[in-house]
Amino acid sequence: MSENCFGILAEFKSPHDLLSAAEKLRGKGYKNFDAYSPFPIHGMDEATGIKPSILGWIVLVGGALGLSAGFGLQTWVSTSAYKIIVSGKPLFSYQAFVPVTFELMVLFAAFFTVFGMFALNKLPMHYHPLLKSKNFESVTSHGYFIAIESSDPQFNSAENVLIEVGGSNIEKIEE
């Protein structure tokens, strides 16, 4: 296979075929392949063997960071940097810090969610090799596809396997 090959694309007739093909591919030990469909298909995550996203942990870190930043900043400001007594309450009035702490936690968590998602999806991506395929255009309306990527250890036999699991319109996609 050539150096600049992205992978092999195959079309399937229905969501059901796509699902069973993905299951068979996973059964044969393929790892670097992905299924493409116009709408989410129940059970596809399990069929393609995609691991749960780690985004949740990234958000947790963001939230924890926001929480400590918000609470820390207010504690520092009101107890040492700029002491002002407000309505006769102690300088360290943790009750008053809660709303801002909460907001900063949400803000940081939201930032980490959005930018974490960008990073995990390798966004911004200006083009995707699969978009070179004319046939692939139907993926937004009625086409169901699987592409085995060239990085897969068993890539050499990918073309035959895709035919075997019921794929048609086999196409080699350049990088």
Add this chain to the structure above:
Amino acid sequence: MNNIDLNKNKVQLQGYLTEKLPKLLFGIGAVFLFISFLFLYNDPHHAMFSYLNSFTFFLSLSLGALFIVLIFYLTRAGWGIVIRRVPENLMMNIGLMGILFIPILFGLHDLYHWTHLKDVAADPILQSKQPYLNTTFFIIRALLFFSIWIWLTRKFFKGSTSQDSNAKPIITAKLQKASTYGMLIFALSFSFGVFDWIMSLTPHWYSTIFGIYMFAGATVCVLATTSLLLMLIRRFGYLKDIVTIEHFHDIGKLMYGFNVFWAYIAFSQYFLIWYANVPEETVYYLQHFKGSWNTVAIILAIGHFGIPFILFMSRHVKRNLKTHCIMAIWLILMHILDLYWVIMPNIAKKGIHITIPDITCFLGIGGIYFGLFFYRFKNTLLIPINDPRLSESLKFQNH
């Protein structure tokens, strides 16, 4: 998944759960209510508070269940059709709660300071509240609230159960329409109900958010109870492939969400009162932070919010029936403690003081309550078999 056998035998409770268990629970309830009555006779002042506390817990269960049913119709929720019968059955106990309210009417003088006319005459604040807070109007309001709730619950229960036999989808459409104004009426009556029965225990104090605070706790509790009851029913071999881990997961999510909502509301109420520092308002927290009640408040902050917030955040906890069960039991215990902390400092002024009627009233009302719950399943199917969205619920999967 599509060819689940909806044979009537499989969705109709039989045997122990509808025959022996209700009798057993009724027996337990009667015995403990009788013991509570003896205490009530000896020391009405303290025992009335114990009774009110247990009454409020089970009332909050029924009203929370009414809310769940209303919100299912209001949002046209498809996933929850198979679990709806449990809250439907719980909400029907509102009639029972109406009967159990009668002892409170006899104990008004022991419970509510504003019924002491001599004290009211000497107290300008209570005097100005008298047009609203007087015994006659109080009873009229109670009658109004219970008639609204009985009317609403019967409407939704009858509609849902009649659909089992006549299979008319129009019933669902009608109930959806009714759920709109039903929800408005529910929200107002719930809020004003707890203003009357719980907030007026401290008659000088007021908090407009108090109804929502009670509502949030009640919703967490009813979701947890629904989970536990479904687990029990499944343990007896029913609903095995009908109510799946997907449904438990969703109940868990709602439970978790409403628990955070409870914390948000509880803090909002405390925060505004703490900030403004107006004596009329701070009196409540001064009373509830006194002595060992302060410890209870800290336990609530950590146990009702902190620990569940961290421990039950993961989807794996909600999708594992064992941990889900622990989560549900924990949150119910916390709701009980929350009500105890809200109500009992009015009588145990120096600190927490658990008495025997606290427990006997709870077991007494609880026995009758759940006895009736299981007894009603004798004539009610476990799922609404002709609901138009049933297949959506059966196929439901989380992502």
